[in-house]
Amino acid sequence: MEIRFDQVRYSYPSGVEAVRGISLTVPTGERLAIVGQNGAGKTTLVRHLNGIFRPSHGSVYVGDWTTSGKQIADLSARVGYVFQNPDEQLFARTVRQDVAFGPKNLGCDEEEQERRVRESLELTGLSEHADVHPHHLSLSERKRVAIAAVLAMETPIVVLDEPTTGQDELGVRMVAEITQALARDGRTVIAITHDMDFCAENFERVVVMAQGEIQADGTPEEVFVQTEALDHAAVEPPQLMRLATKLGWHTTPLRVEDFVGGLSDVRNSTS
Secondary structure, three states: OOEEEEEEEEEOOOOOEEEEEEEEEEOOOOEEEEEOOOOOOHHHHHOOOOOOOOOOEEEEEEOOEEHHHOOHHHHOOOEEEEOOOHHHOOOOOOHHHHHHHHHHHOOOOHHHHHHHHHHHHHHOOOHHHOOOOHHHOOHHHHHHHHHHHHHOOOOOEEEEEOOOOOOOHHHHHHHHHHHHHHHHOOOEEEEEOOOHHHHHHHOOEEEEEEOOEEEEEEOHHHHOOOHHHHHHOOOOOOHHHHHHHHOOOOOOOOOHHHHHHHHHHHHHHHO
């Protein structure tokens, strides 16, 4: 289910133009990370996908639908959106009820609801918290409840807004595994993130935004060497790439295995 932004502009009632003429196509099944400093327009842009925002100019397409002709309830069957703040999303008295809400409203029967809830809680490591009130959990756990609630809807498109914020190492690893699992299922995953390491390790495409415009677009290897675009967006490359630069390497490793390979090459060249 392809996504397409066609010359999209969006201005808030205050007059601030947060998105400035963006055209962007996201093929079915792609893993796309959108990065940039706060205020770059990242969240404003992706909230057009589920109808929270409507373009001031231009069009947004989700598959064969244009969002201007659909309600949020319609779009939620195609786009699952995990909010940055889980407290904006969670409302039920138990984790199980929160996760079951989406499938229930999609018309799933009780058996199908139970299957989706069970599998989503297992994938997010929350099975033992199924009957706990969400607000009795930590921020990290609540964020995973919000992710589970979206996973249970089994939408072809999943949007993750700052999924690693507040997560410990185990939580980050779990979010990475969820991202990979969604990709294996052929679903499109879009993440807004400030975590460049998570971005480089889990996404095949990176879009850099600043002041409502796209500054760079390509693979992590292509984007994170565009110094001027990164500086304009106040984005730093992943830490391994920065370390390699400090060490004077001519390679640009983005992942641990790349760095280890580069270190081996350096040692061999000096032996």
